[in-house]
Amino acid sequence: MKLSDKAEEILEALWIESEENGHGYAELDQMEFAPSDPAYQELSSQALVEIKGGRIYFRPEGREEGRKTIRRHRLAERLMMDVLNIRGESGDIKACQFEHLLNEGVDIKVCTMLNHPSTCPHGKPIPAGDCCEEARKTGDLGVVPLTEFNSGEEGDIAYIQTEDSKKMQKLMAMGVLPGNRITLLQSFPSYIFRVGFSEFAIDSAMAREIFVRR
C-alpha cells in the first residue's frame, strides 16, 4: 500500500538519524512532525516503525522501506541537478515533491538514466538498488564524477558539468575534453590529474564537475 507523503518523509528522517548517524532510533520530539501527527499511526499500523519511550525505531520491513524512500529522495535530487539543472534551494524543494512519484519502477528508470549514481548532490550516499547491482555485475560501471576515482585510476572524460561556461572553456582549452584519457594521480589535499603530458590541480568543487567513464 502506498504511504502518504508525510509518512515517507518521516521514514527518511528516521533513516538518517537511525542508520546514517548510527543512533538506531530518533527522538520523537526532534522530528519535523508533531508526535500527534496521524502519519505515525499510519506507519506503526503497517508495522514499519515502533514507537516507545518517546523514541521511534525501525521494524525490519520499515528499514527496507526507509532505504527505498531515501534512495528515491536522493535520486530525485540528482535528477533535478544533473538533468534538469535546477539547483540550490529550489532544486531541493522540487526534489521533495518529485520523489513521491518515483515508485513502481520509475526509480529504476531514473537510476539507469543517471547511470546508477552513488551519492546525492550533497555528497550523501544513495543506497544501491537492484539495478545498480545488476549494472555492476555486467561491468557497466558508468559515468562518475572525478571525486569517485581512486588515486592512480584511469578513465575517459565523459562530460563536464558546470554552470560557469567560462570555467568550462578554460578547462577545455587546457585539454580537459570529452574523450581524452585522464589519470587521477592524487585526491588529497587537492585533486591532481594528468591529461596527455600535462598535470593539473583542482579543488574538490571542481572535481565534482568533471565526469569520467571508468
Added chain:
Amino acid sequence: MALFKKKGSCHETPSVASSGARKVALVGNPNVGKSVLFNALTGAYVTVSNYPGTSVEVSRGNTVINGEQFEIIDTPGMYSVLPITEEERVAREILLNERPYLVLHVLDARNLERMLPMTLQLIEAELPVVLVVNIMDEAARMGLEIDIALLSERLGIPVIGAATAKKVGLPEIREAISKGTAAAACRFSYSKSLEADLGQISGLLKGEYMLSRKAISILLLQGDKEVAELARGAEGEGYPAIEAVVKEKRFERRESLHLDLSMERKRVVKGVLDGAFKAPAKRVVTLAEKISRLTVRPATGVPLLLIVLYFGLYKFVGDFGAGTLVDLLEEKGFKEFFNPWITGVVKHFVPWEMIQELFIGEYGIITLGIRYAVGIILPIVATFFLFFSMLEDSGYFPRLALLVDRLFKTLGLTGRAVIPMVLGFGCDTMATMVTRTLETVRERVIATLLLALAIPCSAQLGVILALLSKAPGALLVWSLCLLLIFLFIGLLAAKVLPGETPMFYMEIPPMRLPQLSNVLTKTYTRMQWYFMEILPLFVLASVLLWLGKITNFFETMVRALSPVMASLGLPKEVAVAFIFGFFRRDYGAAGLYDLQSHGLLNPRQLTVAAVTLTLFIPCVAQFLIMKKERGWKTAFAIGFFVSALAFGSGWMLNRFLLFTSIL
C-alpha cells in the same frame, strides 16, 4: 610562473622607441618558454610596461637580424584566441591592434595535442604564423618522436623545432623572423553544419579586420563582446542583419557550441598529428616527475616544505643573509671603515654642526639611512629574492599552492594566494602588488589585509630574529602570536566579507632545474626595483627624523606616545622605534635592536614590542601600494584596523605575560 619577469616602472609607458620597426608577437600558453625565447632574442634592451588601461605587463624589446630591426613583443600567456582572463584579453588586443608582421606561436612539444588547437585558431585567422615547437629536448627524453617537416606540410605554415633553454633552434627562429611568412591559409574544415553556419555569417561581413572573416564569425558565434563591438563599428548599417543571424545560430547551438568547436578542433589535430607524433607505449617516468610526486603528497610534501623553509629561509636568508653578510657589511664595512671615514670627510668640509648632523648624526642620511639600506636591508633582501627566484623557476609554487589550498580556503583564499604570501616574507609591498593576480576582489582584499598585518617582510624578519634569539622563549611566543592572529583574522575576514571563494584550478608545470642566468636576472631586476623604492624613503625618513630632532617635535611625539607605551608595559624610548616603524617596519625593528643592545628592554618587553611592531602599520611604501591597488577607502580601513589590532594585541600579550610570567 613569471610574476615579475622584468620589473621596470609601473607607469604606462609607450613601447620601446620603435620607429616603424616590424613587430613580432610571441604568443602561446603559459610555461612554454616564451620568456626565455624573448630574452634570448632581445638581450638587454627591454621595456616592461602595463598594457594601456590594464594591470597586465607586456615586455617589448628590439633585435637586429641581418641588418634589419624588429620589435619583439612577449604577450601574456593565452590558451585560446577567445579570451577569458585579462591576460588573454591583452594578448589578443596585441594581435588585433598592433598588426604584427609575424606571429611566433610557441608551444611545448610534449603537449602538442593540447596546444595545437590554438595554432589552428591562428591559422584560421589567417595571421602570418610560424610555429615554434619548443622543449624538444625534454620530449626526446620522454621518448616522444615528432616529425617537424610533416607537421609543417600538414599545417601549411613554417614549423621550427627548438629547445630555447639550450639555445637550440635560435638561428632558425632568427632566420624565420628575418624572412617573414605570408598570411596562413586555412587547410582544414569543421563539420558541414558548422561550416555552413560560419559561411552564412562571414558572407554577410563586409568590413576590414585583422583576423579573417571566418575567425571573426567564430568569435561572434561564441559571443565575444569585444569582437561584436568591433563588427558593429566595421559593418555600420549591415550590422543588425549580422547580429540577427548570430543570435539565431547562437540559440540553435546554445547547448554545445564551445564543446562542439573544441571537439572539431581536437579531430583536426588528431589528423595533423597522425604519424607526426609518436609516444612510446610505456610512459617514461622522469626523475623530475618522481620529485614532483614527493612535493605534492602531504606525507612527503609537508616535511619537504619544512626542509625548504629551514634551509632556504632560516639558514640561507636568516643565518647567512641576516647574519654573516650583515655582520660583514654593517659591523665591519660601515661601523669600522666607512662611517669613521665619511664622518671625517663631512666634518672637514661642513663647518655647521646642524648640517653635519643631517648627514652623519644619530639619524644622519649616511650614517643611518644609507647604512640601514645597504648594510642591513640589502643583504637580507638579496638572499631572499635569490631564494624566491630559485623556487619560482623550479616550478615549486604551483605545487605549494595545491598543498595549501584546503587550508587557505578556510581563510577565504585559494591556493593561488600562496605566491603573494610567500613573496610577502621578502617584501610586503611587492607582494601587495602581486595580489592583483588573484581572481576575485574579495580574495585580493583578504590577501592585502593579511600581508599588511601578519606577514613580516624579510628585512624585518631578519632583524627580529636576531633580536629575539637572544631571549629564549621569546621567539616561540612571537611566532605563535603571529600565527594565531594570521589564522584568526583570516577566518574572521572570510566570515565577514561577502562573496564566495572561487574554485581552484591550476596547471602544474614540470619541475625543472632553475637556470642560473635566469635566476640571477630575476633577482637582479627585483633588487633594482626594491632599491629604487626604498632608498628615497630611507633618505626621506632620515631627513624627517633629523628635522624632528632639531625642532624638538620628535621629543613631543615620544612624550605623546609614552602613555601608550606605558599601557603596553614598555619604556618610553620604544616610541622611537614605532615612529621609525611608520617609515619602514624593519627600520622600527632595527630601532628596537639599538634599544636592546643598550640593555633597556627585558625579555617580556622585547617580545611585546616585537609583536606589536610586526603587526603595526605597514611601511609607507606598502601603504601607498595598498592605496593604488585597492583604493584609498580600503587602504585606510586596513591601515586603521591593523594599527588598532597591533596595539590591542600588544596590550593583551603584555597582560598575559605578566599574569603567567612565562618570560
